[in-house]
Amino acid sequence: MDNKDYSAGLGELRAVRDELKPLERELTQLQAKVAKLRDRRAEKIRELGRYAKATSDRIATAAGLGVIDIVALVPSLAPQAAPGAPAAPSVTGTATVDQQAVQEPAEPIKEMAAPPKPDEPQTVEPSGTVARLGAAPLDGTSRLEVLAETEQADVAPAPAAAGVGEGERVLPSIPAGAEGDAWFRAEPDLASKRPNFKQDARGMAFLDTATGVLVWQGGTVRLDLGRASVAEILTAVYAQAPATIERIYITAGDPWHKGAERHEFLKDAVAAWLNAGPPEGWTVEASRGKDRQAGHLVHPRNPVGRWQRGDQHTEIRSIGEWFDPEGADPATVRAAFVELWKALRPHFDDVVLMGSPSQTGRDLWSRTIPTKPGAKWADGFPVMSQEIRGLLHATAGQGRTELIAPPRVPERVPGWYEVDRTFAYAKHTWASGVGVPRRVTAATFAAMTQKEQTNALFAPSHWQVRVTIPKDWNHVGLLPAPAPGERAWHYPYEGGRSFTTWAGGAEINLALRNPIAPWRIEILDGLLWESGDPLKSWSTKLRDAWQSLRATAEIHGDEKQKQACRLASRAVRAILLYGIGTFAQRPRITTGSLELGAGGEVPDLPDGARLTGISDTHVTWERNQGFARDQYAHPEWAAGVWSAARAALLSVNTSSKDPQTGKPMKAGALHLPAGSILAFRTDAIYTAAPVDWEYGGEPGDYLLKGRMAWEQPAPRTDADFYVLQELGRQAYESEGM
Structure with missing residues (x-):
């Protein structure tokens, strides 16, 4: 120039x-x-x-x-x-979100909810009697003291300061009387039954868009992908691979994030990439089969794009749905899927690896449903009413994600330790609620004997409670409470504070019998199920596959195969984790895109849809279509596992025995010093205190994954947290070299 x-x-x-x-x-x-x-x-x-x-x-x-x-x-x-039936069919280009419980941190969203006005109700509590549970003995016995058997219904609701904080969500209640009792029913002609067909296997290819390396059963090639747009990927892949390849897994490169700096949120960048347009002859997939969903799934990190060309169908998916490949090349990732299938085959005769671990998990579970005539539930597990499913959707959170920053902890802490419960959810699938739940009101609970109350709290259950934290409490919070945001939860910890929430029986028991000081619990309402084991066979088979893959990874002589087996074991974990999430059956969210008008005008959106993004050529939208009549909808199972897993983060028996007493050793956040906990992430605890819990290799045992035994700045933001997490893992790995 x-x-x-x-x-x-x-x-x-x-x-x-x-x-x-x-x-x-x-x-x-x-x-x-x-x-x-x-x-x-x-x-x-x-x-x-x-x-x-x-x-x-x-x-x-x-x-x-x-x-x-x-x-x-x-x-x-x-x-x-909640809407009673799906809305009218959406236009071509919509997508039904995979029923998967995403455990990673959510993308930032712009809050639309405003705090309730002063003249609007600040709490929602049922009328009737209130059963209060007092101090349970700390020796592990089951005695529960009912402090006040009944209390008149005209007691004034708790003030906002003791119940709902400013901007917090108000959780729903079950209506009083006959209206609420009508919720306790099964959906007519809807039950989980074993399928009478086998899934079709789909051809897979594995593509690194950073290097252009493509691997499938027929070979390996290096492609020129240009900027790795949808059109360039489909054109390049099918110039080399056969049309029988129906899934292209992206192992590295994240092409949907290119140009992300031009967008406010990652999800907008992903939508722009998906909607940029396929090559000539291709269209967004509009057909649907037994295991096929139409349209795109716009997810910030693990999107799914679906297209068709005549009778040819294909998906572009992220391998991140299954596991973090940790730099593995496409050939090693493909080997991991081979090892995964080989490990599952001895336990599931008709195993087929589907597009996502959530789909695979639910399909494998459905093939464990009993069919023997006369066996209990041989006619299928009934699906609860839409009202109960909606209540659980609104009141049962997932894994605990919490960052505890200064001033709750010192500005600088003496160390950084990460311990993770391996394959933890398998530990909590031995007993689940089955059938239609029984309603347990405050009056009903107060009328129970102490033994009946104990049995109810230890059974599969979900309770609306008013909680009071001991005045001298100085540790982490024990029970989830609603926070601002559509699905946000936090864990109140301030001594003397009261709040109203919903929680599972496992967490209520933990609050009453924790090793520090019992919390005061007042039962307001509850759901109580018959105890069964609908998930036990499924999770046991997955556990065995997980353990066999981990054992093979330990002894295999080939480094690439060792890595493939490690990745396959993580895929089994994802099948269990996200398979449980599919039972939650969230409301179906459909997304779509429409072209802008000739002058850039925004077109009319479908009824009930809201605008989610806009580019130079298209707008994207999404619509909540409510709860479908899904025969595999069992949010009671997901809620029970999540509740038990959150409780186990605080205190749980390990597979190790105390040499003095022969009893199981205890582990969890409450067995670490007050003020030492820095964060929780689903199954992991991050602490400033050294951890010496013995790892026995069993599901749910705590495994040390990161360690820096020297002074660190306490993380203040998620960005700080992830930096320390990575440094801690690197430091711990270097110790073993």
Whole structure:
């Protein structure tokens, strides 16, 4: 470039500036107008929500929002107002979200929910009697002291300071009387039954978009992918691989994140990549089979794109759904899938690896449903009413994710230790609730004998409770409570604080019998199931496959095969973890995209849809379609496992024995010093105190995964946390070299 070119370039830059400035002013004005209209819409929604016969689905359609958005603004409409049937079929390009419990941190979202107004109710509690559970003995016995058997219903609700904090969600309650009792039923003609068909196996290929290396059963090639757009990937792959390849797993490169800096959220970048357009002759998949879903899944890190060309169908998926490949090349990743199938085959005769671990997990479980005539549940496991499923969706959280930052912990801590419960969920699948639950009101619970109360709390159950923390409490919180955000939870820990929440029996027992000081629990309402073992056979088979893969990885002489077996063992964990998540059956979220008008106008969205992103050519939207009539919907099972796993993070028996007493050794956050816990992540504890828990190799045992035995700054943000996590693992790995 010479001086003449430079001067000309400056002139072009000024022209762009002059063209851009008025557009930016218009955009600012438009954004201000949109903000005012959104405020008006929210106010109107709250006004309509006060009408006695208001329903969230009708308001959602009129507002152009999803049901979840309406419930966030008017909590009293959840969950009984959940839509009763799917909305009209969506246009081509929609996607049904895989029923998978995503355990990674959520992307940042813009909160729409506002704190309740002063004249609106701050708590939702049922009328009737209240059964209070007091101090349970710390020796592990089952005695429960009922401090006050009954209390009149006209007691004033707890003030906001003791119940719901500013901006927190208000959890729904079961309606009093006959209206609530009507929830306790099974859905007619809907039960989980063993399938009478075998899934079709799909051809797989594994592609590293950073290097261009493609591996499938027929060979290995290196492709020129250009910028790795959808069109370039499909064109390059099918110029080499046969049309029988129906799944392309991206092992590295994350092509959907290219250009992410131009978008506010990763999800917007992913949507833009998926909607950039396939090569000529290809369209977004619109058909649906026994194990095929139409359209794209827009996920910030593990998206799924689905396309078709005539009768040819293909998916582009992220290997991150199954495991972190940790730099493994595509050939090693393919070997991991081979080892995974070989490990599962002895336990599941008709195993087929499906697109995701959640789909695979649910399919494998369905093939363990009893069919022997006369066997209990041989006619299938009944699916609960939509109202109960909606209640569990709104009140049963997943794994505990919490960062405990200064001033709760010192600015600098003496060390960093990471311990993780390996294959933990398998530990909590031996007993689950089956059939239609029994309602246990406060009055019913108060009328029980102490033994009946104990049995109820140890049985599969889910309770609405008012909790009071001991005044001198100085450790982490024990029970989840609703926090701002659609599905956010936090763990109150302040001594003397009271709050109302829902929690599983495992957590209630932990709060009453923890090794430090019992919490005060008042039973407000509850669901109590018959105890069964619908998940036991399935999880036992997965545990055996997991253990065999781990053992092979330890002794194999070939380093690539060792790595393949390690990755395969993590895939088995994902099958269990996400398979359990599929039982939760969240409301179906469909997404889609529409082209902008010729002048850039935003087109009308389908009824009930909300705008989620906009690019130069398309808008993307999503719509909540409520709870489908899914024969495998069992949120009671997922809720029970999640509750037990959260309790085990705090205190649990290990497979090691105390040499003095012969009893199981205890482990968990409550067995570490107060003020030493830095974070929780699903099955892992991060602490500043040295951990010496013996690892026995059994599901649920704590394994040391990271260690830095020197002073560290306490993490203040998630970014700080992930840096320390990586450094801790690297330091611990280097110790063993």
